[in-house]
Amino acid sequence: MTSTLTIAQDLIRKASVTPDDQGCQDLVADQLQPYGFRPEFMQFGDVRNLWLRRGAQSPLFVFAGHTDVVPTGPETDWVYPPFSGEVIDGMLHGRGAADMKGSVAAMVTACQRFVDAQPDHPGSIALLLTSDEEGPAVDGTVRVIEALIERDETIEWCLVGEPTSSEHLGDVVKNGRRGSLGGTLTVRGIQGHVAYPHLADNPIHRLGRIVSELSSTHWDDGNTYFPATTFQVSNIRSGTGATNVVPGEAKAQFNLRFCPDSTASSLKEKIESVCREHADHFEIEWSPLGLPYQTLPGTLLSAVEESLCETVGYSPRLSTDGGTSDGRFIAPTGAQVVELGPLNRTIHQVDEVVSAEDLELLSSIYEKVLMRLLS
Ligand SMILES: [Zn+2]
Structure with a gap:
């Protein structure tokens, strides 16, 4: 042998x-x-x-x-x-x-x-x-x-x-x-001159509020075998490179590692509702789900x-x-x-x-x- x-x-x-x-x-x-x-x-x-x-x-x-x-x-x-x-x-x-x-x-x-x-x-x-x-x-x-x-x-x-x-x-x-749920969130605003903010709609500010709320959200308590669900942002992209331009869109990639006390659909629902609260125009492209x-x-x-x-x-x-x-x-x-x-x-x-x-x-x-x- x-x-x-x-x-x-x-x-x-x-x-x-x-x-x-x-x-x-x-x-x-x-x-x-x-x-x-x-x-x-x-x-x-x-x-x-x-x-x-x-x-x-x-x-x-x-x-x-x-x-x-x-x-x-x-x-x-x-x-x-x-x-x-x-x-x-x-x-x-x-x-x-x-x-x-x-x-x-x-x-x-x-x-x-x-x-x-x-x-x-x-x-x-x-x-x-x-x-x-x-x-x-x-x-x-x-x-x-x-x-x-x-x-x-x-x-x-x-x-x-x-x-x-x-x-x-x-x-x-x-x-x-744990399960893994991730996606890319795109928030759309209106591009404009930083000196005329009333004519623009800054998607970075909106995305910032969304990230702030999601990163401090209490998703669940975890259980005997699982730690509580966590939310992390891995990448944020926006900006034209110019210092005097409010960009038209902002993107964030995020991932949740979740305990079975939460379901993918309950987590998605919560994320979408927070986005709706802070942005009029957004879309989320969900990555393949790991149960x-x-x-x-x-x-x-x-x-x-x-x-x-x-x-x-x-x-x-x-x-x-x-x-x-x-x-x-x-x-x-x-x-x-x-x-x-x-x-x-x-x-x-x-x-x-x-x-x-x-x-x-x-x-x-x-x-x-x-x-x-x-x-
Ligand atoms: Zn391996």
């Missing part, structure tokens, strides 16, 4: 910058086919996805993840070349080491050991891998899930390998993610917490913070979704690293989760 570390190194050496998979999924399929996993490649647009299932019975347990990585930036900024997969002092270096080729390797070896020990396990195991998590995420997990729904393949439990840990392996486990999800304590969360505690000796803190993940596409099917992966301190940075020892521990935790749920 190839070690978790070697599989992770082999994956890193394939420069799979999103959405180009570069053969990572073939490598995973080759590793698991001899163990009775049946590979099914699902191509949507430029994106290659892999559905790799062992067994036809329910309940179905799924490891979900991605084989694509974010670009490296200038490779000369890296101490070790980003696609060399070097191991120095117990640390595996390279783009995707932590996000999330290390986890994918851990899933593979966990499945192999589990199948060796329990060849006739009840239920089924599958891996759902996409090469479009770091990109627009429109032809990836979401499309695979649509295909699975179409043919009534129902996921009971899903463990996502995103790097959730903060200081120590498994100190943070995610049992949900929140939440997995309450239950079979999967217990299995993950117990397996983790048994391996590392401490219990995780449950969290729903950070960006969105592909869990948002899986949870709406009714699946319990939990995320557990290595330390996220260096993800998307130069000199991304992961501890080789942590990858073996992670593999062991994943295996124990399978043991608890499918034996």
